[in-house]
Amino acid sequence: MTADTTAQSAQSKSQRAYHWIKERIAGQEFTPGYRLVLGTIAADLDMSVVPVREAIRQLEAEGLVTFERNVGARVSMVDDSAYRYSMQALSILEGTATALAARRLTADDLRDARRINELMIETLEHFDPRAFTALNQEFHSTLYSKCANPRMLELVNAEWGRLGHLRDSTFSFVPGRAQESVREHENIVRLIEAGAPLGEIEKVARRHRAATLDAYMIHEHPDEALGLPAF
Numbered sequence: 246m247t248a249d250t251t252a253q254s255a256q257s258k259s260q261r262a263y264h265w266i267k268e269r270i271a272g273q274e275f276t277p278g279y280r281l282v283l284g285t286i287a288a289d290l291d292m293s294v295v296p297v298r299e300a301i302r303q304l305e306a307e308g309l310v311t312f313e314r315n316v317g318a319r320v321s322m323v324d325d326s327a328y329r330y331s332m333q334a335l336s337i338l339e340g341t342a343t344a345l346a347a348r349r350l351t352a353d354d355l356r357d358a359r360r361i362n363e364l365m366i367e368t369l370e371h372f373d374p375r376a377f378t379a380l381n382q383e384f385h386s387t388l389y390s391k392c393a394n395p396r397m398l399e400l401v402n403a404e405w406g407r408l409g410h411l412r413d414s415t416f417s418f419v420p421g422r423a424q425e426s427v428r429e430h431e432n433i434v435r436l437i438e439a440g441a442p443l444g445e446i447e448k449v450a451r452r453h454r455a456a457t458l459d460a461y462m463i464h465e466h467p468d469e470a471l472g473l474p475a476f
Contacts, residue, residue, distance in 0.1 A: 258296035271409040281318040332458040335404040340451030342389035344443040349391040362430045374417040422460040429453045
């Protein structure tokens with residue numbers, strides 16, 4: 246085996262470990278504060294600790310894992326400030342990605358978006374925040390996934406992944422926001438369907454995301470919410 250082949254093999258193992266750990270963080274199997282024992286993970290994945298350590302470093306850079314000397318690696322604790330920053334970033338990034346994708350969406354794409362929104366409406370009667378959040382992500386992905394800017398898509402997906410760790414579902418805290426959300430979804434679809442100016446689509450999509458953050462902040466931190474900027 247050549248040196249290049251050995252390096253590629255180590256990199257692929259590191260990525261496998263990275264995705265394995267990240268999936269368990271996103272799925273709440275590894276909850277905030279959970280200790281990540283490198284040797285145990287390496288044994289589960291049938292690899293050495295070297296690629297696992299590389300995966301942990303990558304997750305640490307993304308803010309999903311913290312590492313302390315004499316303590317080791319742990320899943321990062323939930324941080325309301327980090328949640329707020331991610332929601333603010335996502336409102337801007339997703340709003341822009343949705344606008345950039347708008348002219349590329351077909352009639353079938355918009356039908357799919359409406360179908361998903363109808364499923365979301367159906368969940369309101371027996372509300373399941375997790376199911377609603379999963380459908381919500383699918384709805385928005387349908388609208389922004391045809392954005393031609395790959396870097397923008399990468400950033401949007403990264404923030405969605407980060408939110409999955411920070412909050413299992415915002416709608417668990419503010420279930421009343423769900424009804425407003427599905428109405429706003431229909432408005433976004435109508436604007437795209439009507440060929441509205443991209444600036445208007447971006448503004449409405451951005452405000453839709455920001456409104457969920459506003460609802461959460463008013464519920465959890467009413468004093469802080471009074472000072473939120475209307476960005």
